[in-house]
Amino acid sequence: MFEKIEIFDKRYSELSERLYQPSVAGNPEEYQKIMKEIKSIEEIVLTYRKYKEAVQTEKDSLEILEETSDKELKELAQIELDEAKDNIKNLGWTVKISLLAFVIVHQVAHKHAEHEVDHKELGADKERIDHIDDLHSAHGKAQRRNDKAIDAVTLFLLLVQGRSGRGGGGIFGHGYPPFF
Numbered sequence: 156m157f158e159k160i161e162i163f164d165k166r167y168s169e170l171s172e173r174l175y176q177p178s179v180a181g182n183p184e185e186y187q188k189i190m191k192e193i194k195s196i197e198e199i200v201l202t203y204r205k206y207k208e209a210v211q212t213e214k215d216s217l218e219i220l221e222e223t224s225d226k227e228l229k230e231l232a233q234i235e236l237d238e239a240k241d242n243i244k245n246l247g248w249t250v251k252i253s254l255l256a257f258v259i260v261h262q263v264a265h266k267h268a269e270h271e272v273d274h275k276e277l278g279a280d281k282e283r284i285d286h287i288d289d290l291h292s293a294h295g296k297a298q299r300r301n302d303k304a305i306d307a308v309t310l311f312l313l314l315v316q317g318r319s320g321r322g323g324g325g326i327f328g329h330g331y332p333p334f335f
Contacts, residue, residue, distance in 0.1 A: 160203045160250065167193060167200040195260075199253045206250055209242035 170193050179185050216236035220229055 157203070157206075157250070160199060160254065163196045164200050164203060167196055195257065199250060199257060202246055202249050202253055206243065206246040209239045209246055212236075213239035213243060 170189050173179050173189055174186065174193075179189060212235060216232045216239060219232040220236065223229060223232070
């Protein structure tokens, strides 16, 4: 799964570089489009990068533990190793939850795009245009309810994982949901 997130990481880097190109900086519509895409993947990418740093810290700490005979250095390496393992576990779940939220939001957006009707096709039929506008309004309300549902699911999963801000193992006493 984390290999697929590399695609997001590469895309994020590409988009970040494009923002500084004169052709994009001089085109507000293009700039806004790129910023929107960056914001949609930013949480996943930044959390994934922290995850990779934790994995590297784990490797470095293990290497120090194996190669050194200095007692104090081993103690420090063990502390770093323990922190890295906790971070790997927690950040791994955060990346998965962020990815799940991303997929849900984009599925809703895709469904919304499928139901859009081009007003030009409707011609001068005012009643049909008003009806379509009413449907769009209702869809917007449904999407806001969906956003609230996503927030509720995310909060639930965070509580289950023990991310309530106090540490610990969540409401099930584990560091991970039993159903994953």
